[in-house]
Amino acid sequence: MTTPQQPHPLLAPPGADSPGGAPICSAKGCRETAVWVLAWNNPKLHTPDRRKTWLACEEHREHLSQFLGVRGFLKDVVPLSDWEG
Numbered sequence: 085m086t087t088p089q090q091p092h093p094l095l096a097p098p099g100a101d102s103p104g105g106a107p108i109c110s111a112k113g114c115r116e117t118a119v120w121v122l123a124w125n126n127p128k129l130h131t132p133d134r135r136k137t138w139l140a141c142e143e144h145r146e147h148l149s150q151f152l153g154v155r156g157f158l159k160d161v162v163p164l165s166d167w168e169g
């Protein structure tokens with residue numbers, strides 16, 4: 085039997101933009117409406133000016149920020165309303 089593998093969030097990023105609905109938090113299993121945008125960049129995978137984005141609800145903003153922050157990936161955390169302009 086195989087152990088269910090948890091896809092690494094950085095290898096399997098969730099869809100940042102859910103079509104036709106409110107943006108949903110990127111945290112695994114969370115279905116809350118996202119209110120924060122975390123902009124990040126993995127220098128091993130991305131050119132320096134590239135930005136990947138995760139969405140976060142109020143509850144997961146810190147968790148996701150830390151996850152990216154400890155790896156040195158986190159570039160920016162901005163309110164979703166500001167991100168969308």
Ligand SMILES: [Zn+2]
Pocket residue numbers: 109110111114115116140141142143144
């Ligand atoms: Zn969440």
